Amino acid sequence: MSAAIDIVAVTKTYDGRTRAVDAVDMAIREGEFFSLLGPSGCGKTTTLRMIAGFETPTEGTIAVGGADVTHVPAHKRDMGMVFQNYALFPHRSVGENVGFGLRMRGMDRAMIARKVTDALAQVELVGYEDRRPGQLSGGQQQRVALARAIVIEPRVLLCDEPLGALDKKLRQSMQFELKQLQRKLGLTMVFVTHDQEEALAMSDRIAVMNAGKVEQIGTPSEIYDRPGTRFVADFIGDTNLFRGEVIRTGGTCVLRVDSDLSIELAEEPGTIGPLSVALRPEKIVLTAPGAHAGQGLDGIVESANFQGGSVLYRIEAAGRRLLAQQPNNGSHELFQAGAAVALRWTPSDIVILKD
């Protein structure tokens, strides 16, 4: 039923010069929730459209379930797709929309009616068969689009920013339901989004894309905790980025950023020349100055942004601005703007990045 997707060295240019997708490799596993994450224009939709068969790769191959489909037309690929704006047929009822794929497969009317009812039950839209898409709310249209895609029992479900148009609350509940459904049906899912929180929350694995290239593929925690490149570290979540020269003295390795700031590295970077590292705000511990222990800096709180479960501080230290996040759980001292603080972290929280 579900199938793996192998994308090998795929490049796409629309105009023969600029590469919308540039030498991309992805091995998407059977039954996996796989997200394509990246800023607008990085080639996510183009990649998805090539998987769906609406575009042909300029170079490279795409295989589904082991069979090369690079030149198979879209209507023979047996994939479900939820479009960015849902793309429901406005001149057909909800029931006809959902039953469309089954009708194209030559199924008889009674069978179609039963499957449509089942699919609408899956997305909790029983009794909406006779409505027109125009009479539904955004969230309901989204569910119809989903029902229409899953009713054909596709080998792969492709989603292009399916939740982008929904308000925050609805989006969160739909994220949950979509994930539930995917797991229940054991679907291979390729999910396009530019929303990093969404990708981190839902995916088994994420491919972070930038300017047509894949920057990193990994599980949400790998992507977040061990970003491979400067772009990934910067794009996913808040982060403190440093760039400097590696200086090796005795057994330790230090990144010299400037005369005010040197950062101890837990591991040998293995490269020479300038290097970038990242430090997540929540890995920094803030204390009152004086109690020195571990790597750190002294600074002044520029602003304290209360976020409920945590406080995000902007801190002026070593001639630059750093972000630090402290949980609001009673075990951390809270500081006001203007307060002097000490910033502490352990060298193993420093992540070495490729450019």
Added chain:
Amino acid sequence: MKATRASVSPIAWLIAPSALLFALFFFLPMGLMALISVLSGNPVVQSNVTFTGKYYARILSDSYYFEVIWTTIRIGLFTTLAALLVGYPLAHWMARIRGRTAYALLMMSVLTPMLTGIVVRTFAWMALLSDKGAINQTLTGLGLIAKPLSLMYNEFSIVLGLTHIYIPYMVLTLVGVIGRIDERLEHAAQNLGASPLRAFFEVTLPLSLPGILAGSLLVFALAISAYVTPILMGGFQIMTLPMLIYQQISSSFNVGFAAALGMVLLAISLALIIAYNRILGMISGQRDLQ
């Protein structure tokens, strides 16, 4: 009284001039024409004018007039059909084309017939279609036909000439409508297993019906009221209603009869338009179309 004056929306003043124009140049002439068609003479120059149905009776009693009316409608229908069959693929192509230059070139080629004078256009068709024209010369030269095909001065050439000039109206109307249909709807249909052709018939065609309707009505109305092209392309061999009406006014001075013919043309057009609208609405299942 103050309240009523205040409630007159300022928009009304903007609409007023066009409403006045519409009344003056549309309803008034139409009403006068209807009136003249049932009067025994011109009340301005004649006294003791009475109401009469004699003009309509004359149309009904002579099958010649029926012939002319039918010819006119037939030409209108064929022209509309031809313009639709040629115009739709062209409009679809234009609506979906990605390059700006390509679009501009297509648009220019669509508009050329409107930019050439009717005499030039007619002579061009004559050079192509007449017995000694390019087409017949070629076919005879190749030995495919023994004697020239009669391509000019008949209904065929009239339909051809009319289609040529009225295609832009069809194309421009359709481009607007097809261009607004989201391409992703076709993709969605293909994704669900419809071949590109099937996707077109299931999605794009039904959604473009309003454009087909508008374009067809426009071309039909233009074609049945055309005067110069049927004369030049038909070489006075074919009589259409506008020619007959002109003849009644200019040579027979029979304004009442001309008015009655005009009313008949109007009634038939309206009936056809309503029927066409209904049929398209039924096919597409879109009640909101009407």
